[in-house]
Amino acid sequence: MKRWLVWLPLCAFGIIVAVIAWGLWQPADRTVRSALVGRPLPDFVLPAIAPGKPGLTSADFRQGSPRLLNVFASWCVPCVAEAPQLLTLKAAGVPIDAIAIKDTPGDVSAFLRRNGDPYARVGADAHSRVQLALGSSGVPETFVVDGKGVIRAQHVGDIRAEDVPQLLQALADAK
Amino acid sequence: MTAETGLAALWLAAALAALQVLLGVLALRRDMPQAVGAIRAVAIVQGALAAIAMAALINAFLDTDLSVALVVANSHSMKPWLYKFAGAWGNHEGSMLLWVTILGVAGAAVAKFEHRLAQPTLVATLAAQAAIALGFYAFLLFASNPFARLNPAPADGAGLNPLLQDLGLAFHPPTLYAGYVGLSVAFSFAVGALVTRDVGPAFARAMRPWVLAAWIFLTLGITAGSYWAYYELGWGGWWFWDPVENASLMPWLAATALLHSVTVLATRDGLRAWTVMLAVVAFSMSMIGTFLVRSGILTSVHAFAVDPRRGAFILVLLLLYIGGALALFGARVGTVRQGKLFEPFSREGSLVANNLLLTVILGIVLIGTFYPIIAGAFDIQLSVGPPFFDSTAGPIALLLVAVMAVGPLLRWRRDEAEALIQRSFPAIAAALFAGVGVFLLGGPIGVLPLAGVALAAGLAVASVAPLAKRNLARAPLHLWGMVIAHLGIAVSLAGMAISTAYTQETLLAVGVGDPARIAGYTVRLEGVRPLVSDNWSALEGRLAVTDDGGARFVLRPQVRYFTTPVTTTNESAIATMWNGQLYTVLGALGDDGRWQLRLWWKPFVTLIWLGGAMIAIGGALSLVGHQYRLWRTKQRAEAFA
Numbered sequence: 001m002k003r004w005l006v007w008l009p010l011c012a013f014g015i016i017v018a019v020i021a022w023g024l025w026q027p028a029d030r031t032v033r034s035a036l037v038g039r040p041l042p043d044f045v046l047p048a049i050a051p052g053k054p055g056l057t058s059a060d061f062r063q064g065s066p067r068l069l070n071v072f073a074s075w076c077v078p079c080v081a082e083a084p085q086l087l088t089l090k091a092a093g094v095p096i097d098a099i100a101i102k103d104t105p106g107d108v109s110a111f112l113r114r115n116g117d118p119y120a121r122v123g124a125d126a127h128s129r130v131q132l133a134l135g136s137s138g139v140p141e142t143f144v145v146d147g148k149g150v151i152r153a154q155h156v157g158d159i160r161a162e163d164v165p166q167l168l169q170a171l172a173d174a175k
Numbered sequence: 176m177t178a179e180t181g182l183a184a185l186w187l188a189a190a191l192a193a194l195q196v197l198l199g200v201l202a203l204r205r206d207m208p209q210a211v212g213a214i215r216a217v218a219i220v221q222g223a224l225a226a227i228a229m230a231a232l233i234n235a236f237l238d239t240d241l242s243v244a245l246v247v248a249n250s251h252s253m254k255p256w257l258y259k260f261a262g263a264w265g266n267h268e269g270s271m272l273l274w275v276t277i278l279g280v281a282g283a284a285v286a287k288f289e290h291r292l293a294q295p296t297l298v299a300t301l302a303a304q305a306a307i308a309l310g311f312y313a314f315l316l317f318a319s320n321p322f323a324r325l326n327p328a329p330a331d332g333a334g335l336n337p338l339l340q341d342l343g344l345a346f347h348p349p350t351l352y353a354g355y356v357g358l359s360v361a362f363s364f365a366v367g368a369l370v371t372r373d374v375g376p377a378f379a380r381a382m383r384p385w386v387l388a389a390w391i392f393l394t395l396g397i398t399a400g401s402y403w404a405y406y407e408l409g410w411g412g413w414w415f416w417d418p419v420e421n422a423s424l425m426p427w428l429a430a431t432a433l434l435h436s437v438t439v440l441a442t443r444d445g446l447r448a449w450t451v452m453l454a455v456v457a458f459s460m461s462m463i464g465t466f467l468v469r470s471g472i473l474t475s476v477h478a479f480a481v482d483p484r485r486g487a488f489i490l491v492l493l494l495l496y497i498g499g500a501l502a503l504f505g506a507r508v509g510t511v512r513q514g515k516l517f518e519p520f521s522r523e524g525s526l527v528a529n530n531l532l533l534t535v536i537l538g539i540v541l542i543g544t545f546y547p548i549i550a551g552a553f554d555i556q557l558s559v560g561p562p563f564f565d566s567t568a569g570p571i572a573l574l575l576v577a578v579m580a581v582g583p584l585l586r587w588r589r590d591e592a593e594a595l596i597q598r599s600f601p602a603i604a605a606a607l608f609a610g611v612g613v614f615l616l617g618g619p620i621g622v623l624p625l626a627g628v629a630l631a632a633g634l635a636v637a638s639v640a641p642l643a644k645r646n647l648a649r650a651p652l653h654l655w656g657m658v659i660a661h662l663g664i665a666v667s668l669a670g671m672a673i674s675t676a677y678t679q680e681t682l683l684a685v686g687v688g689d690p691a692r693i694a695g696y697t698v699r700l701e702g703v704r705p706l707v708s709d710n711w712s713a714l715e716g717r718l719a720v721t722d723d724g725g726a727r728f729v730l731r732p733q734v735r736y737f738t739t740p741v742t743t744t745n746e747s748a749i750a751t752m753w754n755g756q757l758y759t760v761l762g763a764l765g766d767d768g769r770w771q772l773r774l775w776w777k778p779f780v781t782l783i784w785l786g787g788a789m790i791a792i793g794g795a796l797s798l799v800g801h802q803y804r805l806w807r808t809k810q811r812a813e814a815f816a
Contacts, residue, residue, distance in 0.1 A: 013497055077763065
């Protein structure tokens with residue numbers, strides 16, 4: 001065994017301790033925020049999953065006007081809770097696209113039948129790859145994307161009635 | 176009164192641990208053989224005192240002694256007695272006391288039973304064990320006193336996290352802790368051997384039963400924890416790569432590697448430095464695991480809220496013990512003489528490969544677990560989840576399985592490739608047969624599950640191969656142990672691969688009487704009725720299930736409401752069939768009067784835990800086998816004398 005190699009574990013341990021110490025003295029912010037706010041959407045092409053609706057690609061967000069990107073799943077209970085607010089936003093003229101996480105066409109169409117359908121396009125992300133690329137940590141999450149495909153804001157968790165004005169404001173700011 | 180008894184016992188135990196360290200240093204410095212008897216006695220009394228402190232805390236919980244702050248915060252007079260009992264360690268202070276109790280008792284057991292180790296090494300080992308205990312006593316006494324009084328005493332306690340009110344939890348942490356702390360003994364042995372420059376086969380033989388016992392407990396703890404999460408959390412998964420799950424997996428990986436390298440050192444006198452290194456790493460992982468859970472820097476269902484002062488205290492302990500041991504390793508390993516050499520293509524060689532692969536997996540899990548914190552240091556918030564671990568650790572774990580299949584078929588010292596291929600022909604045939612069969616008949620299931628099924632079949636055949644052409648009744652017990660443990664890995668792997676590939680899942684809203692279909696079963700919600708128990712009330716769904724063969728049975732998933740503290744949990748109802756489990760969860764009542772119902776069909780998922788149990792049983796057989804052989808050799812020697 002090479003002489004310096006025997007000190008390697010100690011160095012690795014030193015790094016771990018430094019990291020822990022740093023984590024310990026940080027004020028804890030438990031919400032996972034995407035690092036992508038202010039940056040363009042990662043490129044993706046997702047197949048269609050909802051009947052009669054096209055799938056979703058990152059190019060769809062570069063059409064000149066801001067849109068909402070909603071990450072949801074038919075198996076997600078808070079997604080049911082936020083459905084009325086998405087319908088309100090749609091009624092206010094906001095175009096909304098969606099990514100369905102780990103879902104099946106049957107479940108998605110049943111979900112939309114039950115809870116209303118605010119979406120223009122729905123892409124299927126069967127293995128959460130695009131979700132992870134977006135820096136999203138759970139469902140539901142909603143991104144405000146401007147007309148050039150740049151993420152301008154992120155909403156973690158379900159959209160409550162009181163969040164709607166903020167989202168409308170963010171969309172106005174993105175114009 | 177019991178709280179004061181416990182606190183007094185804790186102080187005395189701490190004092191004795193300090194004495195034990197002092198005696199150890201004196202005995203080694205001044206070369207005083209008469210100190211050996213004293214240090215043994217002190218270690219035994221210290222362990223007994225720690226046990227008395229733990230008993231006092233359990234007693235306070237059983238009596239719901241509301242003048243003790245910890246009982247008030249975590250228990251309630253209305254709680255069933257079993258959960259009062261488990262409540263003693265279902266919280267931060269109590270679990271730390273349990274930890275140090277097991278540490279003390281393990282040290283006492285070393286002092287009482289260990290007669291094979293050279294005396295100076297034994298003294299150094301007991302001193303190291305006491306030094307670890309001393310740090311944790313200090314932590315309890317100065318930062319987390321479990322016996323603190325509350326004045327005035329409130330009318331009743333606050334309860335216990337309802338998720339933790341489960342039979343599994345009464346025994347899951349003690350099992351895991353026995354594993355963690357068992358590794359502290361291996362750590363102390365390694366430190367002792369480094370101090371006295373006595374790393375050799377005798378040291379390995381003395382250490383092996385401790386490693387084996389700790390590993391059995393860890394295996395049981397992880398298996399039980401996985402099943403507990405599966406049926407209690409109601410999300411239908413059996414492994415989530417949660418930081419706390421990783422905290423138990425990392426010591427297990429290190430202990431598995433150690434178990435194999437210590438065998439090479441004990442029987443072939445190879446891998447000396449590496450074995451010592453692994454012993455240090457394995458316990459380091461236990462401590463880091465404890466730290467992760469207790470410090471609250473990572474969020475998890477398991478993490479109890481803890482203030483940063485306690486985190487800082489444990490961090491200092493980590494620095495002292497692990498940093499100290501690694502520094503000692505760096506300074507002394509040069510004096511560990513090289514052991515016997517061997518050809519790379521041999522049983523030893525395959526064990527080295529096993530060790531390296533386990534270490535790589537350990538590294539991946541470690542990096543994945545800590546990466547969010549490291550990224551956080553650069554203001555990047557992210558989480559590392561199953562996709563990362565599955566795609567990185569998965570393939571390496573499968574490679575490890577392949578090495579595992581081949582290893583026991585190799586000869587010690589050196590072997591020929593041609594002979595090996597001949598010997599492993601049945602295993603290769605089984606793997607090909609299973610792989611091609613699933614590929615042709617089972618539909619597209621993805622590369623990893625397919626490889627998993629094929630390797631599981633190959634490993635199963637290869638595992639029993641060492642028993643072929645032997646008189647089964649005369650095959651040594653430890654050989655049976657290895658065969659059963661390896662077979663258990665094959666069984667677990669098959670369960671993971673098949674259930675991952677073929678699980679069916681559906682979520683739907685059903686009114687009373689609506690039928691739902693999944694995997695050949697028709698599930699009909701017949702009604703929902705309220706239920707009341709000692710400390711919770713519930714809504715229980717009555718699901719009538721008929722399978723296509725005409726068999727009928729009833730499942731009763733519940734939504735439970737706990738009042739102290741106010742919480743809702745979903746109790747799954749699971750029907751176990753020979754070929755899998757039907758897993759049902761009742762959800763919320765919608766505005767339209769329909770209930771959310773979630774159904775899973777999980778084929779052969781039970782194999783995962785059956786395999787886990789087999790691994791532990793294999794370990795136990797091996798432990799008994801080694802000890803029996805030792806006892807018989809001694810008997811014979813006495814008969815001849």
